[in-house]
Amino acid sequence: MSVKTASSAAAKDLQPHAATRRPDEDTAAMASYIADMASELSHLAGRAEMPMVAYFLSLARVEAEMRSRELGGAHIPREK
DSSP, rough: OHHHHHHHHHHHHOOOTTTTSOOHHHHHHHHHHHHHHHHHHHHHHHTTHHHHHHHHHHHHHHHHHHHHHHHHHHOOOOOO
């Protein structure tokens, strides 16, 4: 077995669920996660008196939320 074939087989073993998930589900989940992180960072920037950073992070949050919704992703609330 060649190195390339062995690494391909190992990659398939590490992601058995990847074949059953749609790419849009993965992208929607990532977008939702990015929205959550951007929201938290925006709040931190506001508390640190960095209004422009907070503003741009809020824009990133809105964009990520829109993308997640476009792909049919449901928002998963995170525990705080």
